[in-house]
Amino acid sequence: MSLLEINNLTTQFKTNQGTVSALRDVSYQVEAGEVLGIVGESGSGKSVGMLTLMGLLASNGRVTSGTIKFDGEDISPSNLDSKKKRNDYENKMRALRGNKMSMIFQDPMTFLNPVLKIGIQMTEGILAHTKCTKAEARKRAVELMKQVGIPSPKNRFEQYPFEFSGGMRQRIIIAIALACNPKLIIADEPTTALDVTVQAQILELIKKITKDTGTAVIMITHDLGVVATLCDRIAIMYGGKIVEEGTTDEIFYKSKHPYTEGLLKSINNSEKDTSEPLIPIPGTPPDLLNLPKGCAFMARCPYTMKICKAQQPVTTKYSKTHSCSCWLYCMDESYITVS
Amino acid sequence: MKVISQFLRFDGGDIINEKLLEVKDVCKYFEVKRGYKEPQYVKAVNHVSFEINKGETLGLVGESGCGKSSLGRTLLRIYEPTSGSIKYRGDEITHLSKHRLLPYRKKIQMIFQDPYASLNARLTVGEIIAEPMVIHKMYNPKHRIERVQELLKTVGLKPDHIRRYPHEFSGGQRQRIGIARTLALDPEFIVCDEPISALDVSIQAQVINLLEKIQAERGISYLFIAHDLGMVKHISHRIGVMYLGHIVEMGPSNEIYRAPYHPYTKALLSAEPIPDPKSARTKKRILLEGEIPSPINPPKGCPFVTRCPYAMEDCQVAMPNSYKFGDRLVACFLYSPRRLRQRENFSIEPLLNKKQED
Ligand SMILES: Nc1ncnc2c1ncn2[C@@H]1O[C@H](COP(=O)(O)OP(=O)(O)OP(=O)(O)O)[C@@H](O)[C@H]1O
Ligand SMILES: Nc1ncnc2c1ncn2[C@@H]1O[C@H](COP(=O)(O)OP(=O)(O)OP(=O)(O)O)[C@@H](O)[C@H]1O
Ligand code: SF4
Ligand code: SF4
Ligand SMILES: [Mg+2]
Ligand SMILES: [Mg+2]
Numbered sequence: 001m002s003l004l005e006i007n008n009l010t011t012q013f014k015t016n017q018g019t020v021s022a023l024r025d026v027s028y029q030v031e032a033g034e035v036l037g038i039v040g041e042s043g044s045g046k047s048v049g050m051l052t053l054m055g056l057l058a059s060n061g062r063v064t065s066g067t068i069k070f071d072g073e074d075i076s077p078s079n080l081d082s083k084k085k086r087n088d089y090e091n092k093m094r095a096l097r098g099n100k101m102s103m104i105f106q107d108p109m110t111f112l113n114p115v116l117k118i119g120i121q122m123t124e125g126i127l128a129h130t131k132c133t134k135a136e137a138r139k140r141a142v143e144l145m146k147q148v149g150i151p152s153p154k155n156r157f158e159q160y161p162f163e164f165s166g167g168m169r170q171r172i173i174i175a176i177a178l179a180c181n182p183k184l185i186i187a188d189e190p191t192t193a194l195d196v197t198v199q200a201q202i203l204e205l206i207k208k209i210t211k212d213t214g215t216a217v218i219m220i221t222h223d224l225g226v227v228a229t230l231c232d233r234i235a236i237m238y239g240g241k242i243v244e245e246g247t248t249d250e251i252f253y254k255s256k257h258p259y260t261e262g263l264l265k266s267i268n269n270s271e272k273d274t275s276e277p278l279i280p281i282p283g284t285p286p287d288l289l290n291l292p293k294g295c296a297f298m299a300r301c302p303y304t305m306k307i308c309k310a311q312q313p314v315t316t317k318y319s320k321t322h323s324c325s326c327w328l329y330c331m332d333e334s335y336i337t338v339s
Numbered sequence: 340m341k342v343i344s345q346f347l348r349f350d351g352g353d354i355i356n357e358k359l360l361e362v363k364d365v366c367k368y369f370e371v372k373r374g375y376k377e378p379q380y381v382k383a384v385n386h387v388s389f390e391i392n393k394g395e396t397l398g399l400v401g402e403s404g405c406g407k408s409s410l411g412r413t414l415l416r417i418y419e420p421t422s423g424s425i426k427y428r429g430d431e432i433t434h435l436s437k438h439r440l441l442p443y444r445k446k447i448q449m450i451f452q453d454p455y456a457s458l459n460a461r462l463t464v465g466e467i468i469a470e471p472m473v474i475h476k477m478y479n480p481k482h483r484i485e486r487v488q489e490l491l492k493t494v495g496l497k498p499d500h501i502r503r504y505p506h507e508f509s510g511g512q513r514q515r516i517g518i519a520r521t522l523a524l525d526p527e528f529i530v531c532d533e534p535i536s537a538l539d540v541s542i543q544a545q546v547i548n549l550l551e552k553i554q555a556e557r558g559i560s561y562l563f564i565a566h567d568l569g570m571v572k573h574i575s576h577r578i579g580v581m582y583l584g585h586i587v588e589m590g591p592s593n594e595i596y597r598a599p600y601h602p603y604t605k606a607l608l609s610a611e612p613i614p615d616p617k618s619a620r621t622k623k624r625i626l627l628e629g630e631i632p633s634p635i636n637p638p639k640g641c642p643f644v645t646r647c648p649y650a651m652e653d654c655q656v657a658m659p660n661s662y663k664f665g666d667r668l669v670a671c672f673l674y675s676p677r678r679l680r681q682r683e684n685f686s687i688e689p690l691l692n693k694k695q696e697d
Contacts, residue, residue: 043509088574151631167403192536195402195566200610224533225612247615266544267571267614280544
């Protein structure tokens with residue numbers, strides 16, 4: 001049994017312009033001790049996916065279908081049609097969050113309280129979920145701050161978030177996430193605000209934690225360098241769907257989907273010559289208010305065919321771990337249902 | 340020189356040898372009082388000097404907390420400099436009053452690190468982008484709307500997003516809204532504080548190409564702060580490497596990447612994550628050990644001394660000078676004339692390899 005099993009998850013937002021389909025029929029698993037990378041364009045639904053999983057959707061969001069199983073427990077956020085079901089769900093999630101399942105947010109300031117001292121914010125979670133004294137919690141917090149590379153942690157304890165640089169705030173959040181030895185850490189762009197030397201340290205730290213404690217990590221990132229360094233498997237998202245999934249090597253060396261191909265081409269690293277122009281994927285992300293009937297990548301895909309416009313591509317499997325949803329690779333006509 | 344530069348027309352991406360910004364010995368200290376008898380200071384920016392030419396991009400890299408954002412904000416006078424001088428087109432702007440600074444505010448803009456905090460949640464996207472034009476009384480209302488739509492297209496959003504609110508957008512989309520807003524005033528100099536870290540790679544490439552295109556067309560100068568070394572190298576003509584408030588190395592970007600001089604620059608470049616799983620598995624990193632110094636209580640000598648694998652006795656007591664080699668500057672005793680006489684050349688690679696082997 002996997003640590004986390006997500007099946008057919010669909011999330012929508014009601015806005016005054018109509019319904020935004022942010023997550024469409026998403027399924028994946030995460031095993032204990034593994035690092036799954038979720039990569040995708042900005043607006044492709046990566047954060048919404050994680051918020052859905054944590055039960056932290058904005059009030060205009062609704063999970064219309066899907067099931068989630070975590071550590072043997074059913075935490076599906078769909079079909080919460082009675083008040084009792086909703087309350088049960090809320091209670092379950094409250095006990096899980098920050099404890100067995102913790103999250104590192106994209107933006108540290110949405111998480112840190114600007115008027116509370118850093119030290120208080122760090123010990124809060126430790127005190128809430130573990131039985132320990134204030135002094136023990138403080139000791140643990142200082143230890144965690146050292147672990148994530150905050151200089152003079154004892155002095156920093158008394159400071160407020162605005163007195164920390166962007167990267168230092170993020171390290172505090174990572175420290176808070178590690179506080180209760182979670183089974184799953186969901187990290188939404190945890191290192192984008194960090195410089196590469198600290199990033200390298202944090203990635204080493206995450207690797208070490210997964211190896212030592214069997215904690216699984218879902219790593220959302222734009223940075224393919226981070227993915228290549230850290231992840232065991234990768235899921236590529238586009239327009240609210242997972243369009244390709246595979247081991248890190250399968251994605252980097254045997255990628256199938258045209259979007260993945262474009263993504264790999266747009267990589268730039270310092271070994272490249274500066275005079276070479278960058279190759280972006282042309283066009284703009286799909287409008288989630290108004291998704292095409294067929295493949296969401298259609299408007300930007302260099303291989304678009306007739307069928308792509310008419311019908312959603314089906315998923316083809318290449319190995320136990322590698323699958324891709326694109327008509328280019330589905331030469332079996334029996335899947336085609338429109339004429 | 341002044342006369343000649345009037346005849347130099349700007350065409351397509353060349354740097355014009357005309358100083359736009361001159362920064363001399365700028366310091367920014369923050370006071371921290373709490374619990375101590377004497378006030379203490381965070382020395383976020385410490386005696387920094389550099390120049391930026393018209394049409395040039397200066398990249399700024401360095402550890403988180405080393406003072407990059409503080410420096411950017413001090414240049415814009417969002418923070419008041421503690422000491423030093425900032426000149427814009429030869430005019431001293433360090434101590435100008437708010438009112439007299441206004442014309443410069445229009446010309447010097449900033450793209451912020453944090454796309455969440457920098458957008459007003461109660462305004463629509465259209466109002467956000469138009470706001471600076473309204474404040475500076477530019478264009479009539481109809482023309483403004485056209486311009487907003489045009490700007491939205493430039494940054495890869497849809498013109499009809501104009502009536503939506505920031506919370507309806509993802510982090511990356513919000514950053515693009517911020518960029519559109521910055522471009523609204525036709526600035527000459529933009530401090531880009533990690534403008535792309537919230538964006539995914541394919542859009543990063545679009546934004547970088549966009550910033551380069553704007554620069555080629557209008558001759559804008561950038562101070563480009565980022566953690567992504569590949570991108571900084573791509574967009575920058577020159578690079579400054581910052582450590583604990585000091586600029587420790589500066590020079591043409593290709594040269595610095597090809598042959599970094601300062602020990603910190605070497606460690607920084609070696610830590611870059613490579614977007615290729617096979618080489619990522621084999622890559623050797625210089626992992627920095629030792630205490631990370633605090634800007635409240637910086638080391639007495641070289642700021643890097645606590646973690647530097649080459650640290651010598653001199654480094655504990657004195658701050659190294661900036662040594663100049665052609666276009667390059669490096670602040671490290673390894674490059675003092677005395678040390679250089681002992682070594683055959685600039686390379687300190689052998690020492691490094693030896694360190695890694697033990
Ligand atoms: N509360 C909301 N109301 C309406 N639409 C929303 C809401 N939250 C998110 N969305 C929309 O859902 C889509 C997915 O957003 P999400 O934040 O998951 O993107 P993302 O993949 O995390 O992007 P990024 O990499 O930029 O953070 C976006 O198009 C966004 O505009
Ligand atoms: N308003 C402030 N008051 C007190 N200290 C501050 C303030 N702003 C920044 N600092 C301190 O100044 C130092 C430099 O911070 P700064 O935000 O400039 O770093 P940075 O290089 O931009 O880092 P990052 O890459 O993490 O954004 C840090 O030690 C920070 O704690
Ligand atoms: S299904 Fe068609 S449009 Fe979509 S990615 Fe594949 S080839 Fe391109
Ligand atoms: S001056 Fe000394 S401590 Fe500083 S970087 Fe050079 S060798 Fe290292
Ligand atoms: Mg996101
Ligand atoms: Mg900063």
